[in-house]
Amino acid sequence: MPMILNDEQNMLKDSAKDFCTNNAPIAQLRKLRDEDNADGFDRDTWKQMVELGWAGIPWKEDFGGLDFGYKGLGVVTEETGRTLTASPLYATVWVGGTAINVGGTDEQKSSLLPEVAGGSLLLALALEEGPRHNPYGIETKAEAKGGDFVINGKKTFVLDGNVADKLIVVARTSGKPGDRNGLTLFLVDRTAKGVEVTRTKMADSRNAANISLSGVTVSKDDVLGDVDKGADVLDATLDVARIGLAAELLGSAQEAYERTIEYLKERVQFGVPIGSFQGLKHRAADMFCEVELCKSVVLDALSALDEGRSAEDIAKAASLAKAKVGETFTLVSREAVQMHGGIGMTDEFDIGFFMKRAAVAEQTFGDLIFHRNRYGELEGY
Amino acid sequence: MSDAVADFRADVEDWISEALPSALQGREMGPAGNGPKRTDSDSQKWFDACYERGFTVPNWPRAYGGAELDKARHQVLREVFRAHGAPQPLGGMGVTMIGPTLLEHGNDEQKERHLPKIANGEIRWCQGYSEPSAGSDLASLRTKAEDKGDFYLVNGQKIWTSGAQYADWIFCLVRTNPDVPKHDGISFLLFSMHDPGVSVKPIVLINGTSPFCEVFFTDVKVPKRDLVGQENKGWTVAKRLLQHERSSLSGLGGGPRADEQGSLVDVARQYLGVDEQGRVADPSLRRELIDHQIRSRAFALTQRRSHEENQAGDVPTFATSIFKYYSSETRKRRYELQLRMMGTQGVGWEGDSFSDDELALTRTWLRSKSGTIAGGSTEVQLNIIAKRVLGLPD
């Protein structure tokens, strides 16, 4: 049954909840931010996550994984969303690992995925070139030169770009910006000659970077997928990434929502808990409905991945999930601040972190407008 | 327009073209009376020029530093300021809140002592209303003031006090009688923030700035001459002040708020591009932009209508709730929309990868969230409209 978790998945979710609450609460993100931590995540916590097997959940055992499916990874990620945990789980496992899993040769998979699962290889997808998600609008060029390729271009909003060991660079080998054809994915060492990484500090205190590539030389063995056909790998990867993000944001939305409901029960004004005012009650009830819908679209999307539904069905499920959960998290995080009143506006109180996270996540791999539009196109209207 | 008013306009036009330093045009200058003292000489020059003509508080009596402008002339002055991109010379809670309240409720001695120092920007004020357990339910406040003969002894705590770290004086609600229904035991006091027993602890806002504070009172002695209105009748004064506050928060009094002069349409063009017909290229965001512009324009027209209808002068009423509600909600939407137009450049926090305007947007967006909380939340305004304007039963 795709819409419920089995016992093993439930156990995994519970243990992830314990772990995140105890080892990686919001206080950790706050600390990383306040200390201006250069990594932007806690390496010890990451090590523990890896020991729990999280970095290998979706990969086949042959590639060092647990073969436990994206639903397994999804329930874990949902819990990290509740605590707004900053870790390489998203950029390295959901995005980078998936790209290798989707597009890699057996050789690439057997050399790289075990390193991902073992936590020693961090990845980042260097895709965007402008302020809005535009997967085919690539201007970065890779020119064939002998058996090699030379890459030139500029990337922005590369999640974990400042800490990744390897970048997966989306470059154009033919065609013009906007074309789906002519894209190629390359594995590039972050420390390679010609790669310049500038961390960009975002409102949600999570890692992102601008990356400039000038005359970066890679060999044809570093191509991920087929030359000019990179969009096949990219599209599949992005849909997994969007579903993963939706799972994470589902956790964040639930947490912000639940904290707010608690507050409505606790906070007394005019001699009664503020939750007794109908003006708030109805909005709380409405948010509950939205969150319930989000749970369903995320579960369905995760199941779509594990069941191996068609690329088009996965794409629909991904756009549906990102649109719906993104919109709901935006709503819930704003309402959370409003319903907390003055205290919600303070940095000291955690609820504001959810609103900042929602704003950055909304821009990650397509905002509401992008996915609404895409959903309509996929549905043929 | 009468000839006399036309003469006034000509006179003010002449004056402003001399008096306004060009460097200040179209800028906000961090008005005196609000926040840290100004330092740059242009701002000071402009302030002095305005003060000399009574234009820091244009409709106040001359005796207190104003220009005694009637409604028509006050409107002319606003229009001329707006046309020249002239910043407000004076802001803060003195001129927008406690000043107008003292004009109505203060005694002569209080007016003479306090108003001129508001008009000349010498004394900055803060608002001691909210307490940890008295926010929307303001009247449940607990800070107590005991009658000690010729003074009150004040003990308690305020919170969210904007600008308390800079303020010289506070207007403060205190409980003088705990044994009667909550609205009947409140008094309205004025005292110096430099008095012994007053301490201030800044609070950091979600946008990283620290515009407000916790304020603690331990045995603060307040002379009785600074009781405004009668003892235990402070709630009437307090509510009146809230109307002045909401009126100023909704921009009813002045021109557009300086931080909103940058046009959203320009942002849309810059970040989304335009098609051959000059339309904003992204159809969904364009639609939202148009929605917003229509909403804003309709609101501005309503402000104007209300202003023209309000023959009694610049005295705000319950209708201020409508404007406070609508302007703060519209402002919030504006920044949500701008943020989305700017994509990832709209959610930067710091560093060279973002322009100053982009970084400012992130912070302003976060700050705009307080608009529907401070000064009485949106929910409270809607309750007031439903009850006081529509007469709906409780």
Ligand SMILES: Cc1cc2nc3c(=O)[nH]c(=O)nc-3n(C[C@H](O)[C@H](O)[C@H](O)COP(=O)(O)OP(=O)(O)OC[C@H]3O[C@@H](n4cnc5c(N)ncnc54)[C@H](O)[C@@H]3O)c2cc1C
């Ligand atoms: C930036 C900022 C500056 C401020 N500056 C000052 C200042 O200078 N001086 C000062 O005294 N105060 C100031 N305040 C405080 C402000 O007035 C209060 O925050 C506000 O009145 C709300 O009170 P609260 O924070 O206790 O929230 P609460 O009253 O606890 O409200 C929590 C939530 O419940 C809702 N609610 C409450 N009652 C009802 C109801 N009856 N029906 C429906 N919903 C309801 C509220 O709308 C809100 O969403 C400032 C606040 C902010 C954010």
